[in-house]
Amino acid sequence: xxxxxxxxxxxxxxxxxxxxxxxxxxxxxxxxxxxxxxxxxxxxxxxxxxxxxxxxxxxxxxxxxxxxxxxxxxxxxxxxxxxxxxxxxxxxxxxxxxxxxxxxxxxxxxxxxxxxxxxxxxxxxxxxxxxxxxxxxxxxxxxxxxxxxxxxxxxxxxxxxxxxxxxxxxxxxxxxxxxxxxxxxxxxxxxxxxxxxxxxxxxxxxxxxxxxxxxxxxxxxxxxxxxxxxxxxxxxxxxxxxxxxxxxxxxxxxxxxxxxxxxxxxxxxxxxxxxxxxxxxxxxxxxxxxxxxxxx
Amino acid sequence: xxxxxxxxxxxxxxxxxxxxxxxxxxxxxxxxxxxxxxxxxxxxxxxxxxxxxxxxxxxxxxxxxxxxxxxxxxxxxxxxxxxxxxxxxxxxxxxxxxxxxxxxxxxxxxxxxxxxxxxxxxxxxxxxxxxxxxxxxxxxxxxxxxxxxxxxxxxxxxxxxxxxxxxxxxxxxxxxxxxxxxxxxxxxxxxxxxxxxxxxxxxxxxxxxxxxxxxxxxxxxxxxxxxxxxxxxxxxxxxxxxxxxxxxxxxxxxxxxx
Amino acid sequence: xxxxxxxxxxxxxxxxxxxxxxxxxxxxxxxxxxxxxxxxxxxxxxxxxxxxxxxxxxxxxxxxxxxxxxxxxxxxxxxxxxxxxxxxxxxxxxxxxxxxxxxxxxxxxxxxxxxxxxxxxxxxxxxxxxxxxxxxxxxxxxxxxxxxxxxxxxxxxxxxxxxxxxxxxxxxxxxxxxxxxxxxxxxxxxxxxxxxxxxxxxxxxxxxxxxxxxxxxxxxxxxxxxxxxxxxxxx
Numbered sequence: 001x002x003x004x005x006x007x008x009x010x011x012x013x014x015x016x017x018x019x020x021x022x023x024x025x026x027x028x029x030x031x032x033x034x035x036x037x038x039x040x041x042x043x044x045x046x047x048x049x050x051x052x053x054x055x056x057x058x059x060x061x062x063x064x065x066x067x068x069x070x071x072x073x074x075x076x077x078x079x080x081x082x083x084x085x086x087x088x089x090x091x092x093x094x095x096x097x098x099x100x101x102x103x104x105x106x107x108x109x110x111x112x113x114x115x116x117x118x119x120x121x122x123x124x125x126x127x128x129x130x131x132x133x134x135x136x137x138x139x140x141x142x143x144x145x146x147x148x149x150x151x152x153x154x155x156x157x158x159x160x161x162x163x164x165x166x167x168x169x170x171x172x173x174x175x176x177x178x179x180x181x182x183x184x185x186x187x188x189x190x191x192x193x194x195x196x197x198x199x200x201x202x203x204x205x206x207x208x209x210x211x212x213x214x215x216x217x218x219x220x221x222x223x224x225x226x227x228x229x230x231x232x233x234x235x236x237x238x239x240x241x242x243x244x245x246x247x248x249x250x251x252x253x254x255x256x257x258x259x260x261x262x263x264x265x266x267x268x269x270x271x272x273x274x275x276x277x278x279x280x281x282x283x284x285x286x287x288x289x290x291x292x293x294x295x296x
Numbered sequence: 297x298x299x300x301x302x303x304x305x306x307x308x309x310x311x312x313x314x315x316x317x318x319x320x321x322x323x324x325x326x327x328x329x330x331x332x333x334x335x336x337x338x339x340x341x342x343x344x345x346x347x348x349x350x351x352x353x354x355x356x357x358x359x360x361x362x363x364x365x366x367x368x369x370x371x372x373x374x375x376x377x378x379x380x381x382x383x384x385x386x387x388x389x390x391x392x393x394x395x396x397x398x399x400x401x402x403x404x405x406x407x408x409x410x411x412x413x414x415x416x417x418x419x420x421x422x423x424x425x426x427x428x429x430x431x432x433x434x435x436x437x438x439x440x441x442x443x444x445x446x447x448x449x450x451x452x453x454x455x456x457x458x459x460x461x462x463x464x465x466x467x468x469x470x471x472x473x474x475x476x477x478x479x480x481x482x483x484x485x486x487x488x489x490x491x492x493x494x495x496x497x498x499x500x501x502x503x504x505x506x507x508x509x510x511x512x513x514x515x516x517x518x519x520x521x522x523x524x525x526x527x528x529x530x531x532x533x534x535x536x537x538x539x540x541x542x543x544x545x546x547x548x549x550x551x552x553x554x
Numbered sequence: 555x556x557x558x559x560x561x562x563x564x565x566x567x568x569x570x571x572x573x574x575x576x577x578x579x580x581x582x583x584x585x586x587x588x589x590x591x592x593x594x595x596x597x598x599x600x601x602x603x604x605x606x607x608x609x610x611x612x613x614x615x616x617x618x619x620x621x622x623x624x625x626x627x628x629x630x631x632x633x634x635x636x637x638x639x640x641x642x643x644x645x646x647x648x649x650x651x652x653x654x655x656x657x658x659x660x661x662x663x664x665x666x667x668x669x670x671x672x673x674x675x676x677x678x679x680x681x682x683x684x685x686x687x688x689x690x691x692x693x694x695x696x697x698x699x700x701x702x703x704x705x706x707x708x709x710x711x712x713x714x715x716x717x718x719x720x721x722x723x724x725x726x727x728x729x730x731x732x733x734x735x736x737x738x739x740x741x742x743x744x745x746x747x748x749x750x751x752x753x754x755x756x757x758x759x760x761x762x763x764x765x766x767x768x769x770x771x772x773x774x775x776x777x778x779x780x781x782x783x784x785x786x787x788x789x
Contacts, residue, residue, distance in 0.1 A: 137399065150377040154414025158399070158406045161413065164420050165403055165442050230420040326639055484660040491659070513659065517638045531613060531638040538615040542571030549572060 013060040013093040023061035030218035035180030037131050042214040053211030055127035059108045068096045070104035075112040075270035099273050113195040115252045115274040118204035126189045128210035133177045133187035153185045179226045194237045194253045199225040244269045245287035247278035302327050302500050308357035310347050316524040317343035330501045332515035340524035341504045349470045350379055384411055388461030388469035392476040394453035398445045404456055405441040411464045430459040451482035471503045487513050520544045556625045558727045558758035559588040564620030579784035580606050586777050593759040593772050598779040604762045608729045612651045613641035646674050650728040652720035656712040658705040665700045668718040689718035693744055709736040721748050730761035734768050746771050
């Protein structure tokens, strides 16, 4: 008995071939209609809803034996969600895995887009909790589908209006709505709006899977993705006052890390692979010496 | 006086299965004219209103609307996109229950501004200014602009709903029992406000009400409905002061005098 | 110049459906005309149908038979068979009416109640209000009342608002239903003066006046309504 024999009851990448075909058809349709939410027959996965069941099904359907998989959660390769999904595919598909963005052919992500520019041989798979950007203002699915069909998107601006009225500026910082290829308004999943510009005309194929809500949507390579805004309150991304405390990178998305219970904290790259690579190349942040051991 | 009606309703009939909703109703509505449809509950007046305002597909009959280019269009032969666009620009619909016509969890300003954003206004400052102006016209203090309608009284909600509908300068407004759930004193204020706005803006309106006082105050012309049919119609004061049909006489004689 | 008002063989009855459908005949064969610059007065005892005739002329009551011909834009219109839109146009442009009682609208100031018929004809608010003030002044309505809604006014005050509203336009035909009933002598004199001015301007007036003195001063002719009274055996 070889060491995988007890897994013989599983098909490659866990899902049966019929299911994968069904999901691929949904993906093809999603690519053909950028930003449009395609319903699909979402399966039960061996993990709870909210843990990326949509993304996992999309990944399982496009994964081939020669692919190299990277999984990130909030930009990190080493958090529970990322580790377990990576282990899952190692186990059920025996594919190569990596934490290096440039090495991966498929990157499944929760809530971030890697800092390193993606290439045309890469696919980014997003885990999506609620695919419908209009949901919080219009609870009826029949109505939101009609609004998409008829391109009635005034409501989306109502949400941004409320933001400005309440906070003086557009305070939506994640799941910031975008218009895809001048047609469908889309929820980019709860990525920080910092990442929105990376979606625009990206060379990589971007796929979105929502398991509980049973929807798949896509942004094909080189597609226009425009963040919604007002003329007098234009879209802008978050600015960080200081560079990464560990690798001194600026112009990247930083996470706040609490260091002690006396108010000590630092800001470090949310993309761990990017940060490590910079440090390996000799970049040193202002806290690197003292705390590197603590966060590494 | 314009030589063309704004709306031509021709032989509208609506059956619910074998039950009659309304049957064979025809009339023209002219620019600047307010028509009241009166009758008791179940007389078919709301069915008629919904059938005319494209909320309910009639079993037979046509509804034609004169578009801004002067051409008449059959509303039920229009594409849905165009019909919905018409409804949120050139038409208004004031529901009896303001919660049906408002977004209760967004601010008053956004409620008024929504139609502007829907037709492509993308300047926050302008939208807000317009909303402020409209709140003033419906007598809501400007400092309530960021409050949600769920914090408003019934009368304020109804006034907000009216502002939300009128912000795009519609030519035709449908009202379903606009003063339905309100206290008498609040009703009077609302009616007067609506009357003033309709006069100032030259709106055409179709008002469904069971309250003859509302019809008297707001409308030029009225239709009395019973069992799905229009049994009497004419100039509002003529119908109320010299009712012809037995049922109309009963309605008029049932008004409480104070 | 055509005769502003011709009434021909008009009949009116009420059918009281709530009282077993009994017929209450009011008038029949009503036939008369009023010329421009003339003030005709409907005469006869009360309850004989004088107000009903005025109301039919104004389109407020339906007409069972006959014609009521009114000239509008050089065209002759039969108000007895006209559609509501035409009746409204006639009221706006041709027929003025001073009713016995003012139907008040909540929250509208007296001066705007008076100005409204002019505004409806396209006169600016400012001009219309200025003309309204002139008339209210002439009718001795205290200035402090001008900006208040007339609902709380006394009968005489309301009546003066009503008169001002009826007289503010230059309608060629003016119907007056006891406009002086609740007025004191001084204000009655003002109304008489206003009526004379209308006559001089070529307006055709038709009125009901129970006050003999006023009637004597302004009436060119009395139309005896008892002659139009329906007698049972005649039918």
